[in-house]
Amino acid sequence: MFQIISKEDLASTISKFVIHAPLVARKRKAGNFVIVRVIESGERIPLTIVDSNPVEGTITLIVQAIGKTTKLLCTKKAGDHLLDVLGPLGNPTPIENHGAIACVGGGVGTAELYPITKALKDAGNVIYSIIGGRTKELVILEHQMRECSDEVFVTTDDGSYGQKGIVTDPLRLLLTQPHFGIKAVYAIGPLPMMKAVSNLTKEFGIKTLVSLNAIMVDGTGMCGGCRVTIGGKMKFACVDGPEFDAHQVDFDELILRNRSYVDFERLADERFTKELASTAQKVAS
Amino acid sequence: MTVLNPLKPSERMKIPRQHSIEQEAADRVRNFSEVSFGVDEERALTEATRCLECKNAICIEGCPVGVDIRSFIQLMLQKDYAGAVNKIREANYLPAICGRVCPQEEQCEIVCTLGKKHKPVAIGKLERFVADYELEHNLFVPPVITEHREEKVAIVGSGPAGLTCAAELAKLGYRVTIFEALHAVGGVLRYGIPEFRLPRKILDLETDRIRALGVDIQTNFLVGRTATIDEFFDEWGFSAAFLGTGAGTPNFMGIPGESLTGVYSANEFLTRVNLMMANKFPDFDTPIRMGSHVAVIGGGNTAMDAVRTSKRLGAERALLIYRRSRAEMPARQEEIHHAEEEGIELLLLTNPTRILGDDKHSAVGIECQRMELGEPDESGRRKPVPIKGSEFLIPVQIVIEAVGQQPNPIIQATTSGLKTGKRGVVVTDEKQQTSRPGIFAGGDLARGGATVILAMRDGKVAAAAIHDYLTSRRSNLQDTAQPEKKAEEIAAK
Numbered sequence: 001m002f003q004i005i006s007k008e009d010l011a012s013t014i015s016k017f018v019i020h021a022p023l024v025a026r027k028r029k030a031g032n033f034v035i036v037r038v039i040e041s042g043e044r045i046p047l048t049i050v051d052s053n054p055v056e057g058t059i060t061l062i063v064q065a066i067g068k069t070t071k072l073l074c075t076k077k078a079g080d081h082l083l084d085v086l087g088p089l090g091n092p093t094p095i096e097n098h099g100a101i102a103c104v105g106g107g108v109g110t111a112e113l114y115p116i117t118k119a120l121k122d123a124g125n126v127i128y129s130i131i132g133g134r135t136k137e138l139v140i141l142e143h144q145m146r147e148c149s150d151e152v153f154v155t156t157d158d159g160s161y162g163q164k165g166i167v168t169d170p171l172r173l174l175l176t177q178p179h180f181g182i183k184a185v186y187a188i189g190p191l192p193m194m195k196a197v198s199n200l201t202k203e204f205g206i207k208t209l210v211s212l213n214a215i216m217v218d219g220t221g222m223c224g225g226c227r228v229t230i231g232g233k234m235k236f237a238c239v240d241g242p243e244f245d246a247h248q249v250d251f252d253e254l255i256l257r258n259r260s261y262v263d264f265e266r267l268a269d270e271r272f273t274k275e276l277a278s279t280a281q282k283v284a285s
Numbered sequence: 286m287t288v289l290n291p292l293k294p295s296e297r298m299k300i301p302r303q304h305s306i307e308q309e310a311a312d313r314v315r316n317f318s319e320v321s322f323g324v325d326e327e328r329a330l331t332e333a334t335r336c337l338e339c340k341n342a343i344c345i346e347g348c349p350v351g352v353d354i355r356s357f358i359q360l361m362l363q364k365d366y367a368g369a370v371n372k373i374r375e376a377n378y379l380p381a382i383c384g385r386v387c388p389q390e391e392q393c394e395i396v397c398t399l400g401k402k403h404k405p406v407a408i409g410k411l412e413r414f415v416a417d418y419e420l421e422h423n424l425f426v427p428p429v430i431t432e433h434r435e436e437k438v439a440i441v442g443s444g445p446a447g448l449t450c451a452a453e454l455a456k457l458g459y460r461v462t463i464f465e466a467l468h469a470v471g472g473v474l475r476y477g478i479p480e481f482r483l484p485r486k487i488l489d490l491e492t493d494r495i496r497a498l499g500v501d502i503q504t505n506f507l508v509g510r511t512a513t514i515d516e517f518f519d520e521w522g523f524s525a526a527f528l529g530t531g532a533g534t535p536n537f538m539g540i541p542g543e544s545l546t547g548v549y550s551a552n553e554f555l556t557r558v559n560l561m562m563a564n565k566f567p568d569f570d571t572p573i574r575m576g577s578h579v580a581v582i583g584g585g586n587t588a589m590d591a592v593r594t595s596k597r598l599g600a601e602r603a604l605l606i607y608r609r610s611r612a613e614m615p616a617r618q619e620e621i622h623h624a625e626e627e628g629i630e631l632l633l634l635t636n637p638t639r640i641l642g643d644d645k646h647s648a649v650g651i652e653c654q655r656m657e658l659g660e661p662d663e664s665g666r667r668k669p670v671p672i673k674g675s676e677f678l679i680p681v682q683i684v685i686e687a688v689g690q691q692p693n694p695i696i697q698a699t700t701s702g703l704k705t706g707k708r709g710v711v712v713t714d715e716k717q718q719t720s721r722p723g724i725f726a727g728g729d730l731a732r733g734g735a736t737v738i739l740a741m742r743d744g745k746v747a748a749a750a751i752h753d754y755l756t757s758r759r760s761n762l763q764d765t766a767q768p769e770k771k772a773e774e775i776a777a778k
Contacts, residue, residue, distance in 0.1 A: 264572030
């Protein structure tokens with residue numbers, strides 16, 4: 001059992017958890033993820049490790065409540081336990097000094113981007129960060145991103161905060177103006193966003209890394225459920241990734257594959273929402 | 286031993302081989318309960334009476350772990366079932382599992398003297414009977430461990446190889462820890478073999494018996510990632526390690542359409558059901574896609590497990606597509622027989638060429654071609670050759686590939702000095718010793734793909750080799766710790 005040491009709500013649907021997992025904390029590097037199972041009847045889901053503290057024996061996870069499992073997880077409080085935490089999994093992000101780079105995060109993807117940005121900053125890169133969200137509330141970790149970036153651009157789809165538009169708008173600006181000298185791009189967010197970033201950087205021939213959130217069961221290379229097509233070859237996101245050269249990724253295929261269980265997810269979500277409502281009613285009466 | 290069986294050999298030969306009581310096929314395809322209920326006490330005793338009690342008992346040689354079959358059957362005849370199961374457990378610590386999943390027809394039973402003219406003694410059914418009797422009547426008493434040893438041994442993987450190695454070492458008094466990556470114990474016994482062949486309860490009870498020996502089992506621990514073997518030696522104080530991580534990486538055929546939704550590796554399909562209970566969705570959260578028409582590709586036991594599982598999940602038409610003929614199928618005869626009873630269609634001498642999808646990226650059909658058998662290949666089996674122009678299409682919504690597995694590469698990639706061979710198999714000698722002193726390996730990791738009982742055999746051989754290794758290491762350490770004494774001894778000689 002893995003105890004939740006603290007929980008903080010970053011937005012109405014996004015929570016940050018610090019979890020006691022000393023063995024994971026000890027070995028974790030930027031880019032690693034864990035597989036989490038919350039309850040006995042639960043599913044196994046991958047979550048990127050945002051931060052770790054080997055001395056305290058803790059890891060930090062940031063979770064957006066979008067389906068049953070993440071909603072259930074977000075009902076958990078400090079002192080509660082997660083049944084299973086396995087990791088650190090996946091290959092760590094290759095951290096090099098490229099010179100100047102752009103780090104692009106969309107929505108909760110910024111949580112996954114943050115540790116990588118920090119490590120890239122420590123490696124001596126000049127960092128231009130772009131963080132976006134549908135609306136102001138979904139722009140997260142701005143303060144932390146500012147701490148490890150030389151400049152930060154913020155975008156929202158609805159213009160409620162920062163520049164109105166999407167993350168590729170400031171990125172295009174960075175790439176078209178040679179004085180920024182962008183040598184590489186790291187992008188993490190929803191698949192359509194990563195695809196858009198990839199299409200843009202391809203035009204400029206700038207090396208781009210993305211982190212793929214494929215559906216996983218075991219997370220250790222056993223099931224092949226997370227298979228993705230990279231440069232025409234089958235790879236497993238869990239053990240060969242999760243990061244890949246964006247220009248080689250078949251995004252359209254992964255977008256379709258990630259919809260494999262939408263009907264099931266909707267059913268589980270509806271059932272859970274009803275359960276929550278009936279529990280709340282019982283508590284109220 | 287006194288003569289317990291009053292019947293003359295000729296009389297014993299007249300008794301027909303006893304059959305298991307089984308769930309009717311029509312019923313069992315609607316549930317996940319065990320297909321076979323085994324034999325009852327009366328049938329078990331009748332069957333035991335058939336044993337000729339041969340002096341040379343070659344059945345024992347037929348058993349990869351050398352169970353003293355003749356003695357356990359003699360104990361059965363005295364109705365000493367606890368004694369019988371303990372006799373088995375001396376050589377095989379997982380009798381309730383082996384009594385269910387071992388291919389006895391190729392091992393102990395194929396050499397049975399009675400089998401030369403009649404049907405062999407149903408040794409597997411007897412093993413299962415005494416093991417189940419012990420579980421039901423709660424007769425298990427953990428063996429007394431007489432000597433405790435200081436050395437810690439790490440066992441990587443809680444499958445049949447790891448569990449057996451752990452049990453043997455614990456009996457010798459070592460401090461044993463099993464590291465398991467998944468959240469539940471058993472490895473392939475858990476995620477691979479379905480409930481209807483090996484009930485979870487049996488697996489849980491058998492693993493409890495391993496814990497009863499003092500073995501510590503750490504789940505959620507992926508060796509190579511959570512900690513490495515090198516760290517086990519340098520920082521964690523382990524003196525030896527056994528690697529039994531199996532062959533968990535699924536192969537894919539490499540045909541077009543494998544990325545379509547509805548296409549699974551058998552590993553994923555079975556893991557979703559066996560480990561994650563997807564058959565109980567939405568009471569359990571892990572989903573699984575099903576369709577009215579399902580095709581499973583492959584001819585081994587894994588393919589059989591997948592196709593029979595798909596039937597139980599509601600497939601109206603469940604097909605097994607295999608490129609050779611029935612004679613070459615690696616699956617157990619019993620499994621093929623059970624599958625056919627359950628209405629599984631075997632499409633032999635047929636090979637898939639591509640999977641077709643719709644505009645939603647979901648599988649809708651599989652294109653196959655007919656094959657004929659040509660010259661024998663390196664495996665000695667006749668090689669299937671495609672018949673030109675024989676392509677045809679079968680409508681299916683689910684395709685499950687059961688075309689073999691390879692060892693998971695994590696442990697080889699993260700352990701220094703470990704020699705690997707073809708397809709990432711860890712190289713060992715006949716004592717399961719790897720290229721690195723103190724590290725032993727067995728089961729599918731060292732074989733590429735074999736059976737539960739061969740994995741157990743390797744675990745057992747490795748445990749003996751680890752004991753030898755640690756014993757000689759201990760005496761060497763004592764020698765270096767007392768160099769003067771040794772010098773005196775030499776001088777005295």
